[in-house]
Amino acid sequence: MxxxxxxxxxxxxxxxxxxxxxxxxxxxxxxxxxxxxxxxxxxxxxxxxLVEKTEEIGEQLSDLSLHNQLAALDRLWQLEREKLMVAGPNGSLRIPEEAASARGTATSVSFLVLWTLVATGITGVIAISAFPFGVVALAFPAFGINGIVSTLKSSAAEKDKARRYRQSEKRYLQKRAELTARLES
Ligand SMILES: [Zn+2]
The missing domain is CATH 2.20.28 (Rubrerythrin, domain 2)
Structure with a gap:
C-alpha cells in the first residue's frame, strides 16, 4: 500500500x-x-x-429539481450537525451550548477548588509528618488540580463547538430559505 x-x-x-x-x-x-x-x-x-461548500454543490446540482437540492442540503446539514453535537451524560448527543457549558464549568471548578484546598490541608500534614513516603498522599490534591485543568479544557472545546454549530446552522437556514423561496416562486 x-x-x-x-x-x-x-x-x-x-x-x-x-x-x-x-x-x-x-x-x-x-x-x-x-x-x-x-x-x-x-x-x-x-x-x-463542507456546509460552506453547499452553495457550490447547489450549483453543480442545478439540473436537479429544487426538491432534490433541498433534500441534499438537509442531508448535508444532518451530517454536519452530528459532528458538532456533544455527548450528554447518558451517551446521547446534544447541541453544544455556551451558556450550559459555562454553568457546568463554574459548578465543577468550584467543587474541585474546594476539594483541592481541603485535600492539600489534610495531605500536606501527612506529607510532612511521614516524609518521604507521606508525599504519596499529595496525589489527592493533584487529582483536584488535574480535574480543574481538564474541566476548563473541555469547557473551552464545547464553547468552540457551540460557536461553530451556530455558524453552520445559520448558513444552512439561509441556504434553505433561498431554495424554499425559489420553490414557491
Ligand atoms: Zn490536524
Missing part, C-alpha cells in the same frame, strides 16, 4: 494517507478530513467546511 505525505488542513500536522483513501482523521487534532485529488495536487479539507 503506497502512502502519500499530506498535511492536515486544520492544524498543519503531517499525515501519511493511503493513496486509495478518500477520508482520513488527523491523528493530531482529530479533525475529519476529506482527501481531494486533482491531476496536479492532492490536499486535505476539513469536513466541517
Amino acid at each position: 503506497k502512502l502519500e505525505k499530506l498535511a492536515c488542513n486544520s492544524c498543519g500536522a503531517p499525515l501519511e494517507v493511503p493513496e486509495s483513501a478518500n477520508y482520513v482523521t488527523c491523528n493530531h487534532c482529530s479533525t475529519q478530513l476529506a482527501v481531494n485529488r486533482s491531476e496536479s495536487v492532492t490536499f486535505t479539507e476539513a469536513m466541517d467546511l
Whole structure:
C-alpha cells in the first residue's frame, strides 16, 4: 500500500494517507478530513467546511429539481450537525451550548477548588509528618488540580463547538430559505 505525505488542513500536522483513501482523521487534532485529488495536487479539507461548500454543490446540482437540492442540503446539514453535537451524560448527543457549558464549568471548578484546598490541608500534614513516603498522599490534591485543568479544557472545546454549530446552522437556514423561496416562486 503506497502512502502519500499530506498535511492536515486544520492544524498543519503531517499525515501519511493511503493513496486509495478518500477520508482520513488527523491523528493530531482529530479533525475529519476529506482527501481531494486533482491531476496536479492532492490536499486535505476539513469536513466541517463542507456546509460552506453547499452553495457550490447547489450549483453543480442545478439540473436537479429544487426538491432534490433541498433534500441534499438537509442531508448535508444532518451530517454536519452530528459532528458538532456533544455527548450528554447518558451517551446521547446534544447541541453544544455556551451558556450550559459555562454553568457546568463554574459548578465543577468550584467543587474541585474546594476539594483541592481541603485535600492539600489534610495531605500536606501527612506529607510532612511521614516524609518521604507521606508525599504519596499529595496525589489527592493533584487529582483536584488535574480535574480543574481538564474541566476548563473541555469547557473551552464545547464553547468552540457551540460557536461553530451556530455558524453552520445559520448558513444552512439561509441556504434553505433561498431554495424554499425559489420553490414557491
Ligand atoms: Zn490536524
